[in-house]
Amino acid sequence: MRSAFGSIIQRKNRQGYVISLEARYPNPLDPSKRVIKSFPLGAKAVAQHWLDEEKKLVDAHMAGTETWTPPKVREAKKTKAKILFRDYSEQFLDTYRTSDGSKLTEASARKKREAIDHLNDYFGDMMVSEIKQKNVEDWLDGDYVDGVHALRRAYQVLKAIAQKALASNEEEPALLDSDPCQRPNPKLPKSRQSIIPPATQEELGLIYNAMPDYSRIAIYLGAVFGLRISEVCALQVCDIDFAHKLLHVRHALTRGDGDTGTLSFKGTKTESSNEDLPIPDSFTPLIKEHIKAHCESSKTAMLIPAKHSNIMSPNTLRAQFDEAKLAANRPDLHFHTLRATAITTAAQAGGTPKEVQEYGRHASAKISLALYQRATRQGERQLANKVFATLVKPERTRDLIEAEYKETLKQIQELQDKVKNLETELKAME
Known part of the structure; x- marks a missing residue:
């Protein structure tokens, strides 16, 4: 049976027996293809009704009043519209790839998983649509x-889930008509670690000596190379x-499944972390x-x-460090502060922002630049003094001369102390 719009034909098996009916019509998006739906024998009236309804959709599409989509997509959308968020989030996690x-x-x-658990507490029993x-x-x-x-991490995962639900193709219809995640990510407070002063040479020495002898080298590996604790271990x-x-x-x-079990190797945190670092001669x-x-x-x-x-x-090494840092009276330090110490020292030693980024093996310049700015800011007063001395010749008042006199005495004392320390070292070598 054929009409101006479509046709209904009989489907036969290999033995020549009629087994079903098939209604078909040209795909309005690609006339070289056909839209097909099967019906049981004796359901010709049902098949014709289906064709009549499909014609209405195609006519509306051609008139520009509606957008035609394949029947499979429409049927899938009806089914998927009933998917609960908790089920969809599980599917999202199972199929997630970097x-x-x-x-x-x-x-x-x-x-x-922790983020999705937070989301399921609120959205779990809601349909995604x-x-x-x-x-x-x-x-x-x-x-x-x-x-x-935790809120920020959960919201970032929710955004990713929403983007997946917004995507569509011929087989998978979109579950969402619009993106519900319009607000920016919650702002994080300034990291407490970011304001911890780096360790000094003297403090590192005290911590090193307070560590167990078999693991104390980790202190200098962290501080000199800027290694993360997992990289050191x-x-x-x-x-x-x-x-x-x-x-x-x-x-x-x-670790193994569920982040538990025996420790094993994995790749570094980022591709830029995988690096060959020069070992200082004295190290x-x-x-x-x-x-x-x-x-x-x-x-x-x-x-x-x-x-x-x-x-x-890493937990064992971190515990050793946390005990040893008390010998330097630096309870504020974290092992990760040693990494910041390395990068800060590289900046203070005259490294450019790009050199500091490479030294710290940061994939993003943003983190290195923040540490670079913090390090160089500590030298701003000394730099300001040099600029002032170069550009300004102040009146030689008594107060000014006394200030210079005291500063000069201080510098002389520092040099004398350094001379004494060097003499002591030389005598110890005789």
């Missing part, structure tokens, strides 16, 4: 998530290239002495040996 197509690490998956901007803003304004950091003897005076940073650490003897005293002869031996496992746990 920008390079890889699966999440166990630690990252755990954080996303029903979530509107007002719902999201009520959630953001309510006291549903403890702490701005992942170092092997083979990562130390004495011939070329390079430290190869290739690994960090991870080489100290590293060699450590390897000789505390490391196994195997090249794959861990540089920071563990007492009760194959790999030193």
Whole structure:
């Protein structure tokens, strides 16, 4: 049976028996293709009704009053419109991939799971298609998530879920008509770690000496190379290239399913973190002495040996550091402050913003620039004094002369103290 719009034909099996009816008509988006729907035998009237209804949709599309979509998409949309947020969020987590197509690490998956748990407390029993901007803003304004950091992470995940629900193709219709996440991410308070002063040479020495002898080298590895604690614990003897005076940073650490279980190697935090770092000449003897005293002869031996496992746990090293830092009267320090200390010192030593970024192995210049600005700001007074002395010749008053006199005496005393220290060192070597 054929009409001006479409046709209904009989479908036969290989033996030639009629098994069903098939209604079809040209796809209005691509006339070279056909839209097809099967019906049981004896349902010709139903098939014709379907064709009549489809013709109305196509006519409206051609008139520009509606947008035609394939029947499969319409049927899928009706079904998917009933999907609960908690079910959709589970699917989102199961299929989530990073920008390079890889699966999440166990630690990252755990954080996303925590975020989705927060979201499910509010949105879980809502249908995805029903979530509107007002719902999201009520959630953001309510006291549903403890702490701005957790709220921010949960909102970022919600934004990603919304973008997935907004996407559509011929087989998967969009579940949302508009993006409900219109508000910017909640602002984070200034990081407390960002205002912690870097460790001084004297403080690092006190902390180093207060650490267990087999792990104290970690202090200088963190402070000199700016390594993260997981990168320090992942170092092997083979990562130390004495011939070329390079430290190869290739690994960090991870755990098994659910971010639990035995520690194992994983890639560094970012691609830029994977780097060959020059070993300072004066650092080489100290590293060699450590390897000789505390490391196994195997090249794959861990540089920071563990007492009760194959790999030193970052939590164990962090606990040792937290106890040792008290010897320097620096309870405010975190192990990560050693990384900031390295980057800050690189800036104070005259490194350019780009050099500081590369030294810190930051993928983004924003973090390095903040540390660079903090470091160079500490020298602003000295710089201001130099500019003033160059550009301004003040009147030689008594107060000015007395101030210069006191400053000169202070400089002389500092030089005399330095001379005494050098003499003491020389005598100790006789």
